[in-house]
Amino acid sequence: MEGMDDYSRLFNELDSQALIELGLVLGGAILLILLSQKALNWVANRLHGQYRFRVFALVPLARLAILVAAIGMAVPIVIEPSLRNMITLLGAVGLAIGFALRDYVSSLIAGVVAAVEMPYRPGDWVEVEGTYGEVVHVGMRTIEVVTPDDDLVSIPHLKIWDSAIHNANNGGDSLQCVADFHLHPDHDAQRVTEALRDVALTSPYLRFDRPVAVVASEQSWGTHYKVRAYPVDPRQQFRFVTDLTLRGRAVLGRLGARPVQVPVTPGNAAS
Numbered sequence: 513m514e515g516m517d518d519y520s521r522l523f524n525e526l527d528s529q530a531l532i533e534l535g536l537v538l539g540g541a542i543l544l545i546l547l548s549q550k551a552l553n554w555v556a557n558r559l560h561g562q563y564r565f566r567v568f569a570l571v572p573l574a575r576l577a578i579l580v581a582a583i584g585m586a587v588p589i590v591i592e593p594s595l596r597n598m599i600t601l602l603g604a605v606g607l608a609i610g611f612a613l614r615d616y617v618s619s620l621i622a623g624v625v626a627a628v629e630m631p632y633r634p635g636d637w638v639e640v641e642g643t644y645g646e647v648v649h650v651g652m653r654t655i656e657v658v659t660p661d662d663d664l665v666s667i668p669h670l671k672i673w674d675s676a677i678h679n680a681n682n683g684g685d686s687l688q689c690v691a692d693f694h695l696h697p698d699h700d701a702q703r704v705t706e707a708l709r710d711v712a713l714t715s716p717y718l719r720f721d722r723p724v725a726v727v728a729s730e731q732s733w734g735t736h737y738k739v740r741a742y743p744v745d746p747r748q749q750f751r752f753v754t755d756l757t758l759r760g761r762a763v764l765g766r767l768g769a770r771p772v773q774v775p776v777t778p779g780n781a782a783s
Contacts, residue, residue, distance in 0.1 A: 533589050541582035548574040615670060619653040622669035626650070631677045637687060637746055639678035640667050646747070660750060680746070686722060687746040691756035693737040699769040701728065704737065707763045712741045715759075717752040719744045734772040 549571055556567035610617075632638050632655060636647045645659035654666040671677070681687040695704065705726045712724045722742035729736045739760065743752040761771070 530589050534586055537582050537585050537589070541578055544578045545575050548578065615668070616653065618673070619668040619670045622672050623652045626669050626672060630683070631672060632679055633683050635681075635746075636683060637680040637749075639680075640671050641675050643667065644678075685746060686719070686742055687749055688740055688742055689749050689753050689756075691739040691753050691760060693739070693760055693764065694733075694772050694774050695735050695737065695764065696770040696772045697730075697734045699735070700767070701735065703767055704764065704769055707767060708737060708739050708760055711756060711760045711763055712739050715741070715752065715755050717743045717748045717755060731774075733774055 552567055552571050552574065556564050559567060626632070627650075632647050632650065634647050634650060637645070638647055638655075638657065640657075643657060643659065643665050645657040645663075645665065647655055648658050648664075649656040654668050657665045657667060659665060693708065705728065708726045709724060712718060712726075718724070719742040723740075725740040727738045727740060729738075739756055741752070741756070743749055764771070
């Protein structure tokens with residue numbers, strides 16, 4: 513009860529004048545936010561290039577500044593601005609902020625761990641929870657990954673606590689690519705294996721000091737072939753796989769090896 517009395521003494525009695533002042537502060541803040549958004553959007557739409565995007569970026573900053581100013585004006589109306597009250601209020605606000613920012617702090621700590629263990633570096637090709645791309649920046653809280661579709665994705669470091677980090681090249685320039693072929697069982701497996709190996713060895717993107725492997729696995733619908741090889745540069749991986757796939761299909765067609773439609777079932781969805 514004594515603690516409740518301490519918190520009750522924080523607040524002033526809200527008479528009609530205080531309510532009017534709070535209403536004016538709230539109304540003024542809403543009006544300023546609307547005016548600032550319209551004004552900045554009007555200016556941005558008349559600019560070009562980077563200047564346009566920089567002005568657009570000021571919209572949330574202006575809104576935040578107005579809200580902070582409004583809160584700063586409203587607090588003395590509601591709370592008696594004494595030293596004791598301010599200390600009590602700041603303690604409660606600090607506890608609330610600390611609880612709200614626990615994931616942010618966790619990401620910062622995970623960033624320190626990542627700097628020591630180095631599960632990823634700039635230039636690595638990583639996959640985290642289905643997002644695959646090249647790491648272009650490692651910050652204190654997040655890493656920035658550019659996907660094959662040229663999307664910039666920010667991934668918080670805290671993912672290293674409970675998610676698998678798939679690193680395709682691990683700080684080096686050696687990245688294995690896989691081209692898949694699904695064939696009807698009626699074919700000459702030896703000739704297909706040799707032909708797919710020749711396709712990889714004649715690719716202009718092939719890195720010759722790394723091994724080339726053709727792996728076959730028998731499935732209920734036919735035979736699944738995987739051509740595993742390494743491009744000269746990790747950034748060539750998609751052109752490399754495309755080259756292997758297109759020329760491989762052409763060679764298999766000349767050999768009479770027919771492709772087969774793979775049924776989508778839980779057993780072979782990941783194969």
